[in-house]
């Protein structure tokens with residue numbers, strides 16, 4: 001195998017990244033080497049690309065250079081001496097939360113959170129490269145019928161699936177409000193529809209995203225800035241009018257903006273579930289604690305990652321059996337060397353893209369473009 005490969009590397013603590021040659025990652029005894037077929041750009045990658053205060057705190061200039069990326073699908077080409085669960089030839093994706101089995105959370109089955117958890121592409125080199133190496137414990141074997149541009153988005157689709165289904169998977173016949181129109185909200189709408197949610201509202205800002213939300217199965221489109229003539233009070237009334245006066249059974253905040261969180265509780269019915277996925281700009285969020293939570297009997301569910309591997313199992317089945325069509329969300333495909341085109345689209349205002357998938361290999365890229373053209377036909 002070659003010793004040198006191409007990768008998208010964050011070199012300096014400033015805007016941007018470089019496409020350059022680096023050494024292949026080291027194959028440790030419990031790790032596997034993966035030839036990347038597709039990798040996709042996540043909001044986290046955009047934070048690191050911009051090198052915002054979060055990146056500076058979380059990664060730090062002293063840990064650069066580092067390869068970007070964590071959403072991935074590829075083929076295992078080599079396994080370490082102590083690998084037993086994964087074999088050469090397996091078509092895998094990676095759970096990005098690399099858990100420490102000695103964490104109390106892991107011991108009680110909550111592998112996705114833990115004091116010593118590390119994140120792929122944040123705490124170590126990532127997957128925007130021709131090859132990447134990863135611990136076998138976080139490898140997930142894909143169904144070979146899932147094309148790489150879909151297999152790579154299972155990680156964010158997993159966020160969406162866990163957020164939608166919660167801990168009890170009890171959404172059938174219920175009403176849901178999604179606040180946000182980014183890729184994870186859009187995947188979530190598809191999952192909610194497939195799993196039997198009966199009435200789906202989306203509150204967003206991007207016309208581009210909201211049009212995809214319709215394709216994914218949203219029943220009602222509302223504008224967070226009131227451009228449709230519905231201010232917050234009217235949106236609350238609209239949601240109540242369409243839920244027999246009660247409010248929504250489940251509200252998912254996929255944005256994290258202060259007004260979004262505050263208004264989310266207003267959409268929620270008594271006894272409903274509020275799912276907190278978006279990351280707030282400040283750690284402290286003022287909310288009406290008594291009326292929003294206590295007297296409402298609300299449940300609040302924080303989402304950090306996906307259940308390992310319960311969520312992956314469900315996502316694989318949903319994609320393999322084509323219960324959710326994620327194609328409308330995957331709006332752009334580029335070769336890895338053209339990664340800057342993807343980041344430019346993600347940084348532009350207004351944002352005219354959703355999920356962007358990159359391909360290190362030209363042939364894989366061409367095959368994916370052909371599939372995309374056939375799906376559009």
Ligand code: ZN
Pocket residue numbers: 042043044070071155156
């Ligand atoms: Zn991601």
